Amino acid sequence: MMTLPRPSFTASQALGAVLLTGYVLMLALNLPGHLSYDSLAQLHEGRMQVRETWGPALYAWILGAFDSISPGTGVYVAASGFLVTGSLLSFRGLRRQVSWAAVILGALMVLTPTLLIYHGVVWKDVLFANLALAGFACLAQAARVWDAPRRPWWALAGALLAFAAAAQVRQNGLVAPVFGACALAWIAYARGWRSSAAWGLGGLVATLAVSMAMGFLSQPAQAGPDQAGSRGVRIVAHYDIIGAVAVKPTVPLDIIRAHDPLAEQQIRYRATALYTPERVDYLGQDDQIGLALWGLPDEVVFAQWGAILTQHPDAYLKHRWDVFRWVFATPKIDACLPVYVGVSGPETLTTALGIAPLMEPSDQALYNYSTWYLDTPLFSHVFFALVALASAGVLLWRREAADVIIAAMLLSALAFAASFALISIACDYRYLYYLDLAAMAGVLYLALDPPYGRLRRRLRWSQRETAA
Known part of the structure; x- marks a missing residue:
């Protein structure tokens, strides 16, 4: 068979x-x-x-x-x-x-x-x-x-x-x-x-x-030159300046103060109160902060950012470590949008x-x-x-x-x-x-x-x- x-x-x-x-x-x-x-x-x-x-x-x-x-x-x-x-x-x-x-x-x-x-x-x-x-x-x-x-x-x-x-x-x-x-x-x-x-x-x-x-x-x-990259870099600069002052209040903001003393006050006292390493979005809860930050010329913001990196690296690194810890280790997973469904x-x-x-x-x-x-x-x-x-x-x-x-x-x-x-x-x-x-x-x-x-x-x- x-x-x-x-x-x-x-x-x-x-x-x-x-x-x-x-x-x-x-x-x-x-x-x-x-x-x-x-x-x-x-x-x-x-x-x-x-x-x-x-x-x-x-x-x-x-x-x-x-x-x-x-x-x-x-x-x-x-x-x-x-x-x-x-x-x-x-x-x-x-x-x-x-x-x-x-x-x-x-x-x-x-x-x-x-x-x-x-x-x-x-x-x-x-x-x-x-x-x-x-x-x-x-x-x-x-x-x-x-x-x-x-x-x-x-x-x-x-x-x-x-x-x-x-x-x-x-x-x-x-x-x-x-x-x-x-x-x-x-x-x-x-x-x-x-x-x-x-x-x-x-x-x-x-x-x-x-x-x-x-x-x-x-x-x-009709949109003209793409500004996405420069805008993104500037948001990082804003976050780093505010974060450095939040973790070390003695960090000077001489460059911003020389251009706009009111903006320096907004950053030092209003923005740092809303700062968290979890996300930058909380800073948007105060319109005055946004007006103060975006009212500054690029050269002023980036000069101040560079001054913090070179003269106060300890404050910058502490802020950056806290932010990275949140995105990498997600200590509170529910706060970090672990999954998204639906349309909203x-x-x-x-x-x-x-x-x-x-x-x-x-x-x-x-x-x-x-x-x-x-x-x-x-x-x-x-x-x-x-x-x-x-x-x-x-x-x-x-x-x-x-x-x-x-x-x-x-x-x-x-x-x-x-x-x-x-x-x-x-x-x-x-x-x-x-x-x-x-x-x-x-x-x-x-x-x-x-x-x-x-x-x-x-x-x-x-x-x-x-x-x-």
Whole structure:
């Protein structure tokens, strides 16, 4: 009697099914997307082709482009989420085998708020993380076939576009392409340091050129030069000046006082009373503070800022440490907007966009689901930083074709998080979302072909040689 062969279902296929199921589940639970004020404001900019905020012009343009396909953010959410799903699916081709441990880990990952809910939130922080992950996934594919007869131009082009967009979508997003250029230099090092330098520097310059072109072309013609960057830097300067005086009241404000004594008094006595390292927003509760700060010329504000940094670094560093502690360690997670669902914003925006503010029962259920995780390591940037650091160490120890690329991704996420020590103005959990996502992706990559099996084989071989 002839027996038919049983159909085999490999771990690679199972992981693919798990990731795609997670993606479909994310869409089913979140479409057409969750929108906060920031989301609505940038969608309005993209649809109307105007500049009304200091958010990234490219992000508004992207929202507008998807909105022109189908009004709203549903298509955008689907495309943004697939950047991550597609990247994780591509990891399977980077290893010689896929373990069942990766399947189990993938199933757990797609059920976390990091993948299940956050990809439904229309925030530039989420898109930046997705683009950065996609860029490194493309570089990893290029590393896998670098020595093939034909150069992997498709993978390099994908990495360039993803990194260029990432650098525009997030103000400190340049960290990702810099680490990507270092990874590209490593790929090319086998053919000598000249080849390595040419590919690394050439890739970075090309990415920056494309990124600048994206920023220029996404700027509405009638809006004039983009002031988003300079406005953002000035807000950081305001926060640092007030914070330094708040933690050390004896810090002088001679430069501001010489220009406007009333502004110096407003900062010293009104602003410091509202100051908190949790977020800068509380300063907006007093209109007089805003009038005093924005009434000062740029040169006065930046000169005073520089004087504090050089003459009173202790006050600056104490303020900055407190602010960074809030965004990195989130000592009170509920105060740092750990998750967002529904649609909420000013009536002028929702009316103009034709989007009704709402919190559906399904949205409330999602929020309730996320609260199960709030007091666990899965809502801790510190935990994910340790995971990323450990994973990068293992990958750099193994150092196979794509390992260094994934390690560079993890190190870029750590550097991105560290950059908030200088620029953070609020503790919102989403700001360091890239760190969490990269750490999860790095662990999944390691789980595909765990290095402990290879280590065990090396030890067994060493023992045999010793015995012989």
